[in-house]
Each structure stands twice: as structure tokens, then as C-alpha cells.
Amino acid sequence: MTRFLLPLCFWIHSVALAADDTPQWLRHAASIQPPKYEAKVGAVVLLDEEEVRVEEGGRVTTTSRYAVRVLNRDGRRSAIGEKTYLTGTSKVRDFRAWLITPAGDARKYGKEKVADVALSQDFILYDEGRARVVDASNDTDPGAVFGYEAVVEAKSIVTQFEFAFQGRLPALESRFTLVLPVGWKAQSAMFNAENLKPQISGANESTYTWEMRNLPFLDREPASPNINALAPRLAVSFVPAEGAKTGQGKVFANWSDVSRWQSELADQQAVPSPELAQKAQSLVGGAQNDFDRIRAIGRYVQGLKYVAIETGIGKGGGYKPHAAADVFRKSYGDCKDKANLMRTMLKSVGIESYLVAIYSGDRNYVREEWPSPHQFNHMIIAVKVGADVRAGAVLENSGLGRLLIFDPTDSETPVGYLPENEQASLALVISADHGALLRMPVTPAAANHMVRETRVALAADGSITSQVEERSLGETAAQARRLFRRSRPEYVKVIERWVSNEAGGAAVSKIEPGDGASDAEFRLRVDFTAPRYGRTMQGRLMMFRPAVLPGREALTLTDHTRKYPIVLNSESVEDTVHVKLPPGFKIDELPGNADLSAPFGHYEAVFRVDGDELLFTRRWEILATTIPATEYSRVREFFEKFWAAEQAPVVLVKQ
Numbered sequence: 001m002t003r004f005l006l007p008l009c010f011w012i013h014s015v016a017l018a019a020d021d022t023p024q025w026l027r028h029a030a031s032i033q034p035p036k037y038e039a040k041v042g043a044v045v046l047l048d049e050e051e052v053r054v055e056e057g058g059r060v061t062t063t064s065r066y067a068v069r070v071l072n073r074d075g076r077r078s079a080i081g082e083k084t085y086l087t088g089t090s091k092v093r094d095f096r097a098w099l100i101t102p103a104g105d106a107r108k109y110g111k112e113k114v115a116d117v118a119l120s121q122d123f124i125l126y127d128e129g130r131a132r133v134v135d136a137s138n139d140t141d142p143g144a145v146f147g148y149e150a151v152v153e154a155k156s157i158v159t160q161f162e163f164a165f166q167g168r169l170p171a172l173e174s175r176f177t178l179v180l181p182v183g184w185k186a187q188s189a190m191f192n193a194e195n196l197k198p199q200i201s202g203a204n205e206s207t208y209t210w211e212m213r214n215l216p217f218l219d220r221e222p223a224s225p226n227i228n229a230l231a232p233r234l235a236v237s238f239v240p241a242e243g244a245k246t247g248q249g250k251v252f253a254n255w256s257d258v259s260r261w262q263s264e265l266a267d268q269q270a271v272p273s274p275e276l277a278q279k280a281q282s283l284v285g286g287a288q289n290d291f292d293r294i295r296a297i298g299r300y301v302q303g304l305k306y307v308a309i310e311t312g313i314g315k316g317g318g319y320k321p322h323a324a325a326d327v328f329r330k331s332y333g334d335c336k337d338k339a340n341l342m343r344t345m346l347k348s349v350g351i352e353s354y355l356v357a358i359y360s361g362d363r364n365y366v367r368e369e370w371p372s373p374h375q376f377n378h379m380i381i382a383v384k385v386g387a388d389v390r391a392g393a394v395l396e397n398s399g400l401g402r403l404l405i406f407d408p409t410d411s412e413t414p415v416g417y418l419p420e421n422e423q424a425s426l427a428l429v430i431s432a433d434h435g436a437l438l439r440m441p442v443t444p445a446a447a448n449h450m451v452r453e454t455r456v457a458l459a460a461d462g463s464i465t466s467q468v469e470e471r472s473l474g475e476t477a478a479q480a481r482r483l484f485r486r487s488r489p490e491y492v493k494v495i496e497r498w499v500s501n502e503a504g505g506a507a508v509s510k511i512e513p514g515d516g517a518s519d520a521e522f523r524l525r526v527d528f529t530a531p532r533y534g535r536t537m538q539g540r541l542m543m544f545r546p547a548v549l550p551g552r553e554a555l556t557l558t559d560h561t562r563k564y565p566i567v568l569n570s571e572s573v574e575d576t577v578h579v580k581l582p583p584g585f586k587i588d589e590l591p592g593n594a595d596l597s598a599p600f601g602h603y604e605a606v607f608r609v610d611g612d613e614l615l616f617t618r619r620w621e622i623l624a625t626t627i628p629a630t631e632y633s634r635v636r637e638f639f640e641k642f643w644a645a646e647q648a649p650v651v652l653v654k655q
Contacts, residue, residue, distance in 0.1 A: 022098050022106045025049075026147040029067035030100050032172060041217045042075025043068050045171040046145065050163055053179040054238065056246050060154045061093075067147035068169070070140050078169065079140040081148030084119060086128045090154035097134040102143030109134045109148075157249025159239075160372050163210075165193075165232040171215040176234055178208045183241030189370045193232035210234055223555055224564040225626070226362035235370040252371045258428060259435020262373060265320040266336075266355055266430065270344045273325035280345040291389045291415075293349055294404065298415040301342040301408040307332040319373055321355075336379035338408045343381055353383040356405065358427035358440065360419070364626070366426040368437055373428075380407040380422070382429050391416035392443035392474065399434055405441060412481040414520045417443060420475045420569050423624060445570040445621045448474040452575040454548055460582040462534030462542060464503070468549060470524040476571055477522035484513045484522070495526060502549050503530035540654040542585060546577050546607070546616040547646045557639050562632035568600055570624035577616040584655055587614070591648035598638045600625050605645045614650065 029046040037044065046067040053061045068078045081097045097109040119129035136146050163176040178186055182204040190196045198208040218230050240246045250261050272280070283300055284293040304327075321327075321336040324344035333341065336355070343353045359365040360378035367375070382403040385394065393405045393416055410419050423442045429435055450472045457465045472480050484491055492511055500506045510527035534544035555568075581587075587609055594605040603620040620642070627635055 021108060022100070023147075023149065025065055025149075026067055026098060026100070026145070029147065029173075030069070030145040034069060034071075034170075034172065035214075037071065037170065037217060039072065040074075040219070041170065042072055043070050043078035043169055045166065045169050046173065047147075048166070048171055048174040049177075050175070051177040051179065052161060054181065054184070054248075056181045056240075056244060058155055058157070058246060058248050060156055060158070062150075062152045062154070064150045064152075065147070066149075067145060069145050070142055072142050075142070076137045076140045079136040079144070079146035081134040081136075081146070081150075082131050083148075083150035083152060084129060084131045085152050086154070087130055088128045089156055090152055092132050092150065093153050094149065094151040095132045095134075096150075097136065097146070097148035099136050099139055100145040100147075102141055107139070109136065158374075159237060159248050159251050160374055161236045162374060163234045163236070164228075165212045165234065166215045166218070167231060168218045168220070168227060170217045171212075173211070173213050174215065175209065175211045176236070177210075178236060178238065180206045180208070180238055181241070181244070182206055183244070184238055185241075186236055186238045188237075189235045189367065191233040191235065191367055192230055196232075196234070208236075210236075219563065221559070221562065221564055222557055223566050223568065225364060225567055228362050229364040230564060235367075235372065237370070237372070252373075255368075255371045255428060255437045256433060256435060258371050258373055259430050260432055262319055262355070262357065262428070262430045263432040263435070266340060267432075269321045269323045269340055270347065271323070271325065272344050272348045273328065276325055276328045276341075276344060277348040279328065280348040283345070284349050289388065290351060290385060291391075291404075293351060294346065294383050294385070294406075295415040297342055297345045297349070298406055298408055301338050301345070302411045304338060304341075305332040306334065306338075306409060319357075321379070335409045339379045339381045342406075342408045346383060351383060353381055354400070354403075354435075355430045356380045356382050356427050357430060358422055358425055361421050363421070363424040366437075368426060376428065378407075378409070378422075380405065380409070380427075382406075392447040393418040393441050395438060395441045397429070397436060397438060399436060400429055400431060400438075403429070410478070412478040412485070413475070416520065417447070417474050417478065419478065442624045443474055443570055445572040445623055448476045448569075448571045450476045450571070450573050452549075452573070454575070454577045456548060456577065456579045458534055458542075458544065458579055458582050460542075460584065462536050462544070463529065463531045464533040464544075464548075465529050466503075466527070466548060468524075468526045468528075472522045472524075473520055475569075477520060480513075480522040480524065481515070495524075499526065499528050499549065503528065503533050505532060506530040534652075541588070542582075542652040542654075543649045544579075544652075545647060545649050546579055546614060547575075547605075547618065547648075548577060550646055555639055556643070557632075557636045562629045562636075565629055566627040566632065566635050568622055568625050568627065570622060572619075572621040574619050575617070577614075577618075579614040579616065579650075581612045581614060581652065583612075585652040586655055587650065588653035589651035591645070591650065594641070594645035594648075596638060596641050596645075598634065599623075600627060600635070601638065603638075603642050603645065605648075607650075618645075 032046055034044045046069055049065040051063045070076055085092050099107045115133045117131055165174040186208045196210050198210050201207045239251055252258050283296045287293040321340035324341045327333040327337045327341045339355050346353045357376040358378050359376050382405050384401050385404045396402050405418050406415050407419055413419050425440045426437055427440050428437050452470045455467045495511050496508050499508055506528045508528040512525040534542045536542050590607050596603040601622040605618040608615045
């Protein structure tokens with residue numbers, strides 16, 4: 001395997017030729033000889049350092065230094081420097097970048113090379129979040145070192161910080177330093193690594209430093225956890241000295257503190273206007289029960305346009321929804337606005353509910369041991385329901401009661417279900433003193449169900465004419481809906497690729513998608529022909545695979561070893577294939593039935609012949625779980641047998 005590594009003397013020579021204004025820290029980083037890596041490692045981080053200085057009045061100055069060596073052409077995209085800031089409460093005091101070429105020449109990127117961009121450009125109406133960016137990727141060759149230094153000054157209420165010691169790239173030296181006023185104290189928690197105690201220094205023991213070295217490359221593996229659940233991550237909270245006059249905000253000792261703080265921000269925004277209350281009453285006019293009322297209001301809020309107006313973030317504005325009456329009048333808002341509007345409308349019809357702070361995208365991201373609103377990136381809702389409400393997204397809590405969890409921002413997932421990337425997450429149900437950090441429900445596999453029926457006419461020359469009908473429920477339906485709501489050409493292309501990958505040369509004549517009678521359901525019909533699906537042999541035998549189409553999201557595990565846990569999502573599938581045999585042929589060889597069981601799932605396949613028709617039925621159920629890498633061989637064996645049964649051929653013989 002090819003690796004890019006030059007002699008140490010070359011690294012030193014490169015630094016010696018660097019421009020005079022290249023900082024010493026970058027010269028030193030560039031002199032470090034990295035270890036050998038696999039060819040798939042495109043770059044190595046030489047230094048990732050952040051120093052945060054906190055002043056009593058609330059001013060926070062953050063100095064960042066970053067250096068990366070590009071190892072091959074795939075690593076050139078690593079030569080990008082980015083520093084975020086908030087226009088309302090912070091300023092970038094300095095932002096400089098340099099590139100040391102393999103030949104030893106140094107290039108400085110001045111102000112004319114620095115772009116200032118909004119963090120969100122697709123749906124944000126106004127956002128204080130911006131970034132200074134330097135892109136040196138097109139100037140970079142293997143062997144080059146790119147580095148940048150940034151100084152950001154902020155006036156903020158924040159008393160907590162997070163620092164990720166690495167991304168996927170290996171990191172040789174990574175450091176976070178916190179400098180506090182005299183008498184102030186810091187506490188920390190470490191995630192995805194062993195506990196890391198800080199080095200405390202300074203005349204008054206006010207400087208805390210956490211450092212890690214020689215962090216390995218974090219490779220991508222099928223069904224692996226999010227990078228946030230793998231990379232070492234530091235969470236720091238600081239407490240001002242007793243009696244100190246400070247501009248800093250709330251210090252959170254526990255999750256009740258966080259709940260009270262967020263309730264103070266949100267409760268005053270949940271006051272219904274007469275127009276809002278009237279609309280809520282009209283939406284539930286024909287409802288027969290509370291679940292129907294919740295569903296009617298939920299559908300309405302889902303239909304509102306997602307537009308974020310992020311202001312006052314450094315002062316807590318990022319956690320405070322806009323007034324429900326304003327959101328209703330304008331018919332747009334972000335996740336917290338939508339959740340707060342739904343809460344207010346439900347209140348107008350006599351149904352109690354709570355806002356829920358959650359991290360969307362990684363069920364393992366939020367950690368109980370660090371009470372902080374900074375762990376969340378999304379807002380949903382929990383609605384109090386009675387025992388008569390039966391749905392997959394329901395949990396019970398002794399203090400808060402029976403709660404139906406719903407995401408009014410996700411337009412594809414109906415009331416009663418929860419998006420897959422939010423299931424099993426720890427989330428904060430916000431209710432002043434009674435709020436609690438709770439584990440979100442996991443939809444049972446049977447609720448994420450797909451029924452497929454395939455009818456195939458097999459001709460004597462091996463060609464097939466096929467009709468496929470699918471009916472999906474739950475998260476399976478939501479995923480199908482997300483795909484469907486792309487542009488029509490893009491959707492058609494995805495379906496055609498799915499069919500042609502399994503039936504070479506297939507020509508698709510019909511793609512008929514759409515929601516079924518229930519808003520929890522999605523249907524799809526696909527008609528196609530394939531000229532050479534069955535393989536003829538010696539003029540008298542024909543071999544074909546009755547599992548014409550696999551699941552579009554089926555898991556394939558081919559590596560013999562595994563580094564990270566396996567994350568499985570719940571699903572259940574029932575697929576029946578009717579194959580009408582060609583005239584003059586009969587079954588010669590039929591695969592044996594399959595029956596596989598494991599703690600995380602079950603698969604069965606049954607073959608039956610009825611006259612001139614072969615009936616192939618397969619069912620499988622996968623449970624939502626995270627399996628340690630130490631049990632990888634067991635998981636791999638299950639899915640290998642799964643796929644062997646899927647690929648098993650039937651042999652026909654001419655009579």
C-alpha cells in the first residue's frame with residue numbers, strides 16, 4: 001500500500017525556507033515527522049489548539065491555531081481554515097493563514113483571500129452565525145503544510161464550552177486551554193475516551209489545560225456510529241468566584257437547572273392570540289378524540305415553512321422561540337418556533353404539552369453527566385396523552401405522565417412516529433422544576449413495516465415481465481416520502497438504478513408513488529421488463545434468482561474485522577414473489593428454506609410450488625440496537641447467511 005512519507009531532513013528544510021512572517025508555532029508543527037498511515041488517510045493534523053480567556057465582565061477571547069499536513073491528493077480538501085462567530089456578540093480580531101509548499105516556499109493568505117460567509121444559506125432568513133474561511137485546497141500538493149490562526153472576541157453569557165480533539169483525521173497534538181479570573185473554578189467531563197484531568201497552572205491556579213496526542217484515524221464503517229460518538233470530546237463548565245461581579249450567564253448544576261432556565265425563556269412565548277386560538281379550534285372541529293386533535297394540529301404545524309431567524313444567540317436567543325402569535329401570523333419559523341406554536345395551539349384546545357430539547361442526528365451524543373443546553377441542536381414536543389392512545393412514539397414518566405413525542409419540523413413523519421435519528425436519544429422535557437432528561441422511545445420493528453408483492457412472468461428465453469407493489473408504514477414510509485419529495489427526475493433515476501442493479505438491462509415502464517389512505521402510509525408501484533434475467537444453459541436448463549429486488553437500505557458487511565460498534569435501526573419486511581414459470585419447464589432444483597435468528601433480528605425464506613407458479617415468501621425483522629464491535633463476527637455471520645438466502649438460485653429444466 002502506497003504511503004506518502006518524506007525524510008525528516010526534508011521537513012526541516014521546508015521550514016527553513018519558509019517566509020519570515022510564518023509563525024514559530026507553525027514552523028514547529030511543520031518540523032514534526034508524522035507516522036506512516038494507510039493510503040486512505042489523506043492528511044494528518046499536526047496541531048489543533050484552542051485557548052479561551054474569560055474576563056469577569058463577560059468578555060471571552062478565543063485563540064485558535066491549526067496545522068495540517070496533506071499526505072496525498074485526496075487530502076487537499078483538508079487545507080481549509082474556518083472560524084465561526086456571531087455578528088451580534090462577537091468579532092474576529094485576527095484571521096491569518098499560511099501554506100508551506102513541499103519545496104519549502106511559504107505563502108501567506110491576506111484579507112483578500114478570506115471569505116466571510118453565512119453558516120446557513122439554504123433556508124435561513126436571518127442568521128447571526130457567520131464564518132471566516134480560507135480555502136487553500138487548490139494551491140495544495142501532497143507534502144504541503146497548511147495552517148491558520150484566529151482570534152475571536154465575544155461578549156457572551158456562555159459558561160460552558162465544548163472541544164472536539166479530532167475529526168476523522170489522525171491528530172498528533174490537540175489541546176484546549178481555559179484561562180479564568182482569579183478564584184474561578186472549572187469542571188470537565190470527557191466523552192468517547194478515558195477521563196482526562198487538566199493540567200492546572202498559573203500563579204493563582206487559574207489556567208486549565210487538557211491535551212491529547214497521537215490520536216488515530218477514525219475510519220468509516222458500514223452502520224457505524226456518528227463521528228460525534230467516536231471522537232474524543234471535552235465538555236467544560238466554569239463557576240465564578242463567590243461574590244464576583246460578572247456578565248456571565250447561568251451556571252447549570254443539574255438538569256433541573258437547565259429545564260428551569262429554558263422554561264423561563266419559552267413559557268412567556270406560548271401565549272395564544274385570539275386568531276391563533278380560533279384557528280386551533282377550527283382544526284380540531286371534526287376530531288373524535290385527543291389523538292385526532294393532536295394529529296390535526298400536528299399536520300398544520302408541519303405544513304408551515306421552515307425559516308430560521310437566529311438573533312441574540314450569544315445572549316440566549318438561540319434557545320428562545322419567537323412568540324407563538326407572531327409565528328402563526330407569519331406562517332414560518334424554525335424548529336423551536338414550530339414546537340412552541342404547536343404547544344400553544346394544543347393549550348388552546350385543552351391539551352397539555354412540553355417543549356423537548358434534543359440532539360438530532362446521533363442517539364448517543366447527549367450525555368447525562370454534563371447538564372447543558374449546548375448538547376442540543378433541535379426542538380420537538382411531548383404531548384400528554386391518555387392510555388387510549390396507542391403509538392410507537394409514546395413514553396411514560398412517573399413525574400410527567402404518558403407522553404407522545406412528535407417532531408413538527410419533520411414533514412415526512414406523522415404524529416405517532418418519531419424520526420429514526422431521534423429515537424433512543426436522551427432529550428430534555430422542559431417543564432420548569434419538573435423537567436427531566438428522558439430516553440426517547442424506539443419505534444418497534446413492526447411499526448416500521450413494509451409489505452411488498454412482486455409478480456413475475458418468466459419467459460422461455462429468460463426474460464421477465466415484473467410488477468412490484470409496496471406499502472410502507474412508519475419510518476420506512478417516511479424514508480420513502482423523503483426520497484419521493486426530491487425532484488421527479490431524481491426520484492425516477494433512483495428507482496431505475498435500484499431495479500437495474502438487480503435486473504441487468506431492465507426497462508422501467510411505470511413508477512407510481514404516493515401516500516396511501518393513511519398519512520402514516522406510503523405506496524409504490526414499479527413495472528419493468530428485463531431481457532436476460534434468467535440464464536439459460538445447454539439449451540435445456542434455466543437458472544434465476546426468485547428474490548428479484550432486495551431492500552433498498554439492506555446492510556452489507558464484508559470486512560473481516562471491525563473497530564466500531566454496529567448501529568442497527570428497526571425495520572420489518574414481508575415480501576411475497578409470485579413467479580409464473582415458462583411453458584415446458586419444471587423445477588429441477590429448489591433452494592432449501594432459511595430460518596435465521598439472532599438477538600437483534602430474524603429472517604426466514606420459504607419456497608413453495610403450486611402448479612406452474614413458484615411462490616417465494618421472505619420475512620425479516622431487525623431490532624434497533626447498538627452492538628459492540630467485539631460481537632461483529634456474529635452480526636456478520638447473520639447478514640452473510642441473510643444475503644446467501646437472497647441470492648439462492650432456482651434451476652428449471654425443460655420437459
